[in-house]
Amino acid sequence: MESISYIIDTLYAIFAMTLIIFMVPGFAMLEAGIVRTKNVTAVLTINTLIYAIASLAFLLIGYSIAFGDFGSDSMSKWAAFMFQMAFVGKVVNIMSGGVSERAKVVPLAVFTVIMAAVLYPLVVNVTWGSNFLDGTILSLSMYDLAGSTVIHSTGGWALLAAILIIGARKGRYTKEGGIRVIPASNIPLVTLGAFLLWIGWFGFNGGSVGSIASKDNADAVALTIMNTNTAGLAGAIMVACFMQFRYKKLDLTMILNGALGGLVAVTAGPDLYDIYTPILVGAIGGIIVVFGVSFFDKIRIDDPVGALSVHLLNGIWGTLAVGIFASNGSDITLLGQVKGILLVAVFAFTSSFIILFIINKIMPLRADNDEEMQGLDVEECGLEAYPEFKRAF
Amino acid sequence: MESISYIIDTLYAIFAMTLIIFMVPGFAMLEAGIVRTKNVTAVLTINTLIYAIASLAFLLIGYSIAFGDFGSDSMSKWAAFMFQMAFVGKVVNIMSGGVSERAKVVPLAVFTVIMAAVLYPLVVNVTWGSNFLDGTILSLSMYDLAGSTVIHSTGGWALLAAILIIGARKGRYTKEGGIRVIPASNIPLVTLGAFLLWIGWFGFNGGSVGSIASKDNADAVALTIMNTNTAGLAGAIMVACFMQFRYKKLDLTMILNGALGGLVAVTAGPDLYDIYTPILVGAIGGIIVVFGVSFFDKIRIDDPVGALSVHLLNGIWGTLAVGIFASNGSDITLLGQVKGILLVAVFAFTSSFIILFIINKIMPLRADNDEEMQGLDVEECGLEAYPEFKRAF
């Protein structure tokens, strides 16, 4: 029986990991669809490099910082590694999307090494890992099943740091206080990417239960996946209703971001909710996206893909939601959740800011004006994304 | 051992469900690739909303109409729910594709609620579910493993009702009796979508066996998936040969629809056939698509994606095929199959027609002429699908 559990959990971890890897093309397609055609290749290149670099850096350095060493009794240690490895790139994907159309590829690749080898592993260490803070006053009791804070907020704080250093895209905010709308260039890619992410989330959250090899665990896994999905549904529907009633336009990019917002929000505790609570958690997540996008534009934080609203704000909301809706009878407290959010916030923002600041001194993060106007594809990659298609402008 | 079955079947249902969810981007890409660029965002929006709305409506209302209540002894009840939930949106996807380029998003979304909450659950109730007709003269003995009738014909009848109410796209049929060819705008998307559907079918049909946790069931699942695939192969090859010999043109959209027609046709009984019968079932399915598309154009039923031929005609053919090829020694009869087809036809067509008729009175299903000429994307969604690409016309 022990050996059966080992086998089934290994198979299950491989399955869950594979779904998460679908998020690599997921992020790539989503972001490539949102940016202008002149920056598409650069976005795809950094997404590809993030997966390659973050995964290898985590294999060589990060994993042992987070978890001590390769090892697992309950499943193959290689499957356990692959499952964790699949997470790493996501943190930087979240960040790279928000600085697209003006951040250069190579410095982002350098930052990826440091994030995947050191920064993210330290966050994991004190939340899911061996916890070097154990016994100290900073020791965390936050519940965060699959990373509303550990993954999404960490990536979001890194993004905020990056935007503060890099600034907005040229022409995005006018001197008169106006905001220039820059439409997504390829809506089918955005849609495809969003659904690949959605499906990947089943592996992300479902796999984070850690085992499927008992009746209780099988139920927990299935409930987790069901609740994850439900929050995505609710986020999409909430935003669709809002857009329709407010603007009479069903803005699809916003609806999809609403779904993703709901998915981020439920990620901290999908195993703890009954089957109806995720409707509320996800619907609020969708609304947070709508208002978050306006808010960041108002304060001139330029985030082309809405990553701050989807990942940072909803990462926070989702972690709080566990404290609000799932604290009865357990040792989860709203205070414990807040403490976790704050500690990760301070660490992730500060460390990312410092590292990015240093990188920026050595090799500018931002493309120069000519390159930005021309688009990053030609200068950075030597490849236009759609060279045969005539541009409308 | 019981607990092992429970675990394995839960894992298997989650796997199968995940494959089916790939059909969401599958339908979205297929349809977005077939319609003209000016209607792509609208098509993607309704596909997204169908998944969100149908799934949530099924969770809140439909599932208990179909099956009584959440519950399953043989696997996690949440996994059992998710598997069934993954089916629901498909019924409306089938329908929405066929009315694309002129049907408005919001009334289709309203219809989605009713279809997923009531109409489809009633069909499931009397076929796969608790069967409130049991003991009456209308009680069905139709064999339909994964929904040639329950899913595909139901969606197809709803589509026929919708087309009768909405009418053809402007300019599609000329007064002189001619048919204007409207070419697909993005063939790679069509191909991607078709293969995502194909892969999803493995989960759809394979998962419908219900269990993999015995040697016999493992064989039944593997045979089901193999036969499902074979019918798709045969449909594609048959249509390719036909197109090549008849027109000297390998029309890829027709070949892919031929594969999908074969897949629909085999869906009623892939577990019952030997490994060669699906070649015949699928090849006939392919031919039905070719002639069906011409037939519907001749009677001026305008179905841009060929859904009536793929899903309705092949749903009927597939259900009959079980009666023809798999009735020996079992209690499956051709008559029983015909009875099932007819009962579902009458119910699905009539109820859809009535609901759509009422919706149409309250909020017109059809875009007005200006909007249709301009394309639905700008008016409905406020987003062009490819704003930077210059149109050739």
Add this chain to the structure above:
Amino acid sequence: MESISYIIDTLYAIFAMTLIIFMVPGFAMLEAGIVRTKNVTAVLTINTLIYAIASLAFLLIGYSIAFGDFGSDSMSKWAAFMFQMAFVGKVVNIMSGGVSERAKVVPLAVFTVIMAAVLYPLVVNVTWGSNFLDGTILSLSMYDLAGSTVIHSTGGWALLAAILIIGARKGRYTKEGGIRVIPASNIPLVTLGAFLLWIGWFGFNGGSVGSIASKDNADAVALTIMNTNTAGLAGAIMVACFMQFRYKKLDLTMILNGALGGLVAVTAGPDLYDIYTPILVGAIGGIIVVFGVSFFDKIRIDDPVGALSVHLLNGIWGTLAVGIFASNGSDITLLGQVKGILLVAVFAFTSSFIILFIINKIMPLRADNDEEMQGLDVEECGLEAYPEFKRAF
């Protein structure tokens, strides 16, 4: 317990097979993105037909040539078949990509029948199958877990034969010795395709371990997938560094081909390496792609997608690598690997050349000049890939 193994291995084979089927849209998107817009539909059509024809030919004829008959004790024989069937089309996909933009669809479809029904099954017979050469001097002892030689080199040799018969694209090489760069038309599709292939590789190599139903096998499967992935990472990173230091341009198509080269290279022995060796195997694989692409252009072998470098050269390198890095204590020898490479090379190249030569006499493999200039889509398929998009040239 026996029955549990049977069930789990059936489920595992179905999972692995499904991932491999994602390589069908993977190859299709990759190749459709690389060729010019005027040849996209033709590329998608042949990819679709290859899957359909190769799979059906293998079902009807090839499988029994390779393995004797349908049968397996350790899992459902239908799952065992489906897993093997998923491989077949890949061999021809490798080949069709390299002759795209000038090879006609119908003769390639005819070649697909012969490759899948006879040639590839003969290669499998003497390597993984019943081995009719057993006991003769030609009997092989090559270790090739998932087909660096059996799949990738076989496809590569067939491609080389095809290019020698068909020749280069018009205008690719000038009389003055210049090489005209023909840029990829759709980089997002290339990226999507590459990642679908990458994910498919987890099933390809992981499934080739043959069983997951013991602790040792679960470890072997997980290690195989981990090492497979690592080689892909290393290939991508190596090429990215090379391109950046040498040209200051991160050519994404080359980076992705570097990843694929690493994946091909590791395929012969991912279960035999420790977790660091694949970094070396994959990095060398990436470099082989970079220099291979230049080399084949220098000798005027025109291969639009780089398939000879990715699949043929790395298939050879990967098979040698097993002999170099994994021969200690086992009966694997470098000599045995070389013998296998050579025997498959002679057979695959010669037989493909003869068959293609004969086909070419009956129906020319190459499109005529007008058709090539106009693009194959209109003449072969009657469908432009992007009819509404205005071409820049």
